[in-house]
Every structure is written in C-alpha cells, then in structure tokens.
Amino acid sequence: MSIQLNHTIVRARDPRASAVFLAEILGRGEPVPFGPFQGVEVDNGVTLDYMQVEGDIPWQHLAFLVSEAEFDDIFGRIRERGLPYWADPGHRRPGEINHGDGGRGVYWNDPDGHNLEILTRPYGSGS
Template identity: 65%
Template sequence: MSVQLNHTIVEARDRELTARFLVEILGLPPAPIFGPFRVVNLDNDISLDVIQADGPVHPQHYAFLVGEEEFDQIWGRIRERGLQFWADPYHRRPGEINTNDGGRGLYWLGPDDHNLEIITRPYGG
C-alpha cells in the first residue's frame, strides 16, 4: 500500500458552525458525528475531522483541488455570502482569482480564520 493522507483534524471554536460552513461552501453532504468530531468527507476518501477546541484555535491552511464547474459553484457561494476572497495566500490581492499553472484559484477565511483555498490545477502542474 502507498502512503496516503486519510484525515486531518480541524480545530474550531464552534464545531457545528465550522463543519456546516465547510459543507455548505464546498457543496458536500452533511458532516456526520464520529466521537468528538464532525466528519467532513471529501470526494477522494479524505476527511476533515472538525473538533471543538478547548482553547485558542491556531489557524491552518486547507487547500481543495476542484474541477472547473465546482470552482464556479464554490466561488458563487463565497460571493453570495459576501465573503472576502483573495488571489494569493497573503491576502494582498483582494477580490481577484489567480491563474497559477493554467488553472484558477482563490483564498478565503473560515469561521476560525483557517486560510481556505480552492484550485483547479495542482501546483507545478
């Protein structure tokens, strides 16, 4: 068997809010409960296991590879909610998308300031 990422834990001040935000923006099915987690299942058998934090949340970066159609749908939901987005990870190009590696990409913040990203092409592709 090869080495593959199976899941990662996402800390949240509000587990329910964060899981709901992710599934709604990304267009995924509702996140079931498994132990202390709300499990956001992605299409490539990887999950984001959202857990309630006991203390401060340290923002992380989560990038999602999506198709062109999914990009348009997610970008539409970001704009519908009035969320700010950027073309770059340092948030220096507000209201823009990037065209890195011949694809499209953008960044936005989640409820706990996790830096979220969608791209249509892997970097270096």
C-alpha cells in the same frame, strides 16, 4: 501499500458550525458526527474532522483541487455569502482570483480563521 491521507483534525470553537460552513461552501453532504468530531468527507476519502478547542486557534491551510465547473459553483457560493476572498495566501490581493499554472485559485477564511483554498490545477503543473 500506497500511502494515502485518511483524515486530519481541524481545530474549531464550534465544530458543528465550522463543519457545516465548509460542507455548504464545497457543496458536500451534512457533516457526520463521530465521537468529539464533526467530519466533512471529500471525494478522495479524506475526512476533515472538526474538533472543539478553547482559546486561540492557530490557523491551518486547507486546499481543495476542484474541476472548473466545481470552481464556478464554489466561488459562486463564496460570493453569494459576501465572503472576502483573495488571490493569494497572504491576503494581499483582495477581491481577485489567481491564474497560477493556467488554472484558477482563490482563498477565503472559515469562521475560525483557517485559510481555505480552491484551485483547478496543482501549482507547478503547468505554464
């Protein structure tokens, strides 16, 4: 049996709003409610299940491997919304993208402060 990630829970103050935010930026379908969750499914069958929590939310990092064309589309939506973005996870290179391993990558935050990333090549996979 192969081991595959099926889903992960993402804490949010407003699960619906956060799930819609991610789905719109990534160009995915409408989030699907299931019990207390709002699920956003990505192409490899993994679901990000947004769940409401109160109080402080420790940030999570979610990285999405995308094609060059998808990067252009998603990055375009980030810029259209006027969202701040960075070339690094520590947010020390604002307004830039990175070119790690011959690809492209960019980071931005969701409404709850989760550190989101799109990249076109896995880190460590190229020159």
